Amino acid sequence: MAKLDHNSDGQRSQAGGNKLEGRVALVTGAAGGLGKAIAAELRERGAAVHGVDIAGDGVFHADLAAASGNRDMIAHVLAVAGRLDILVLNAGCQFVAPIDKFPDAEWERLRGVMLDGPFFAMKAAWAALTKSPGGRVVVTASTSSFGGAPGKAAYTAAKHGVLGLVRVAALEGAEHGLTVNAVAPGWMDTGMMRDQLEVQAATMGVSTDEVVTRFRAAQPAKRFVDVREVAATIGFLASPAASGVNGVCVPITS
Structure with a gap:
């Protein structure tokens, strides 16, 4: 009889566990409402968390649309912590306009x-x-990853595309015990949502209260x-308990 494989992520003793003691995590978009909630969730589970954003207090600043900015943030965490076990790619932005009026620069910014x-x-x-036993990547996608909305060509295209990236990375990382997953929140009361209310109201021809x-x-x-609901799901996907979850996108709608 062929020998059955066992979990090779180096965390057999923690099978089913959801704690993150001794793990180093990096969260992008950490200065925003959801990013702060994710960082807090991972810290509560015991991880040492490093936050990255383009601006804000208490985070490493990097241009996350640029290859150099991403290389710099990874190099920074490795220099400070000596390892990286959990990567949460949460940074996001928004711009709303019809396709024929959508600025080229905004398309490139959102895609970037x-x-x-x-x-x-x-x-x-x-x-x-891949060196870390049981490495984890979690990407914040969106319910827009499965559909579309007028005025959101760049956002929707990027959120569709990132699911393809997640699925390929999951396949390539599996042999190393690395899992790569996504979460897809519905509407959250965050700064990014509030920032687009006036544009959405103008597009719909209604008040901002009606848009809400x-x-x-x-x-x-x-x-x-609630951002804490999303953060809790990410915390689970980052944990040893989720070692058998790979290449999926978890919708989170209230």
């Missing part, structure tokens, strides 16, 4: 932050993540997703 950036980050971190009402009504439970 949400599709090019995750690729460059994974590439720069790959050696460290419609956004909320589109959710199954008629409420916004």
Whole structure:
């Protein structure tokens, strides 16, 4: 009889565990509401967390749309911590306009932050993540990864594309015990959502309050997703308990 393989991620003794003691995590977009919640969740589970954003207090600053910015942030964490076990690619941005009026620079910015950036980050971190027993990558996708909305060509295209990247990375990392997954939140009450209310209101021809009402009504439970719900799911995917979850995207809608 052929010998059955066992879990090779070096964490057999923690099978089913959700703690992250001794693990080093990096969270991008860590200065925003969701990023802060993710960092807090991982710290609560015991990880040493390093935050990265383009601006903000208490985080390493890097241009996450550029290959050099992603290389710099990975090099920084490795220089400070000596290892990297968990990479959470959460950085995001938004711009709303119809296709014929969509600025070229905004298309490139959104694609850069949400599709090019995750690729460059994974590439720069790959050696460290595959060396780490049970390495983890989690990418913040969106319910826009499965559909579309007027005015959101760049955001929707980037969020569709990142799922393809996740699936390929999951296949390539599997032999090393590295898992790569995504989460897809619905509408959350975050700064990025609030920043687009006026544009959405103008596009729909309604008030900003009506836009909020419609956004909320589109959710199954008629409420916004709490950032802590998303962070908790990411915490699970980053944990030893999720060693058998790879190449999937978890929708999170309230």
